[in-house]
Amino acid sequence: MNRDDVLLRRACDADAGAAADVWLRSFAAALPTVRCAHDEPAVRDWFARVLVPRYETWVAVTANEVVGLLVLKDAELKQLYLDPAWRGRGLGDRFMELAKQRQPAGLTLWTFQVNEAAQRFYERHGFIAVERTDGLRNDEREPDVRYIWQPQM
Template identity: 30%
Template sequence: MSDPIIRPARADEYDEIARVWMESWVSTGLAEASGFLLANLRARVRREIENGWSLFVADDDGAIAAMLALHLANFYLDMLFVAPAYQGQSLGRKLLAFTRTQMPDEIFLRCVRENEKAWRWYEREGFVFEKEAIEPSNGFMMKYYRWKNKGNAP
């Protein structure tokens, strides 16, 4: 792996972004890869872009190594998925650092409670647990987190 560049996603990459999203989600053990899941994620990428996502990719010489979706107006990190081949190489940390440049004061996120690896990582990265609630769209129990920049506090 070279050092992937984080940049805005292009519309012609949406299908590949959905594939990376699916492969990363499947790597958690919470789902199985399928044509149905991939089709749903491809449709969702386009729908979420229309609903205000700022979508970024980590580009490794033309290969999409990760995807990052932010709702900047709401200080919300919606999706951060690293392709399995790039996991464990600090790319998630690089994406999180980029997120903090986009939302330097405060960030909200949520993750599936059963994805312990993810929420423990966010906790190590300074996010504070706020609550749990069921996500009606998928039935998963979600853990909600918040990060606040302590350097900007009065």
């Protein structure tokens, strides 16, 4: 399947489990050295009780399978995860276009410092690193970096 076979749509309650599956697979593949702060049942509960019903959650769906997710909370990009098999196929670019359309005044996000691929991706999309921390404020206790994107005036 190609990127045109993938539908981006708002998540519904029924998508929470599949979105959590993508998150868990992607986190394990992209961040093998980062300790996941929450076990699988807690992640699934967080998707079902918080992310999908309370935040602006989008899923990428192909053949009735969720292969990616984007979560916005106002101007903060909270989550952007792709099924590992879908990395490098333009889906992240489509999610980024969507995020910028939804928040045209600007976006902010955090990513882990060890996630160099994510940093390159965000920088390619015009984000600028504005803060680095020792990680003591995040659940994983992993050094992170905050990025901002503001549209060109």
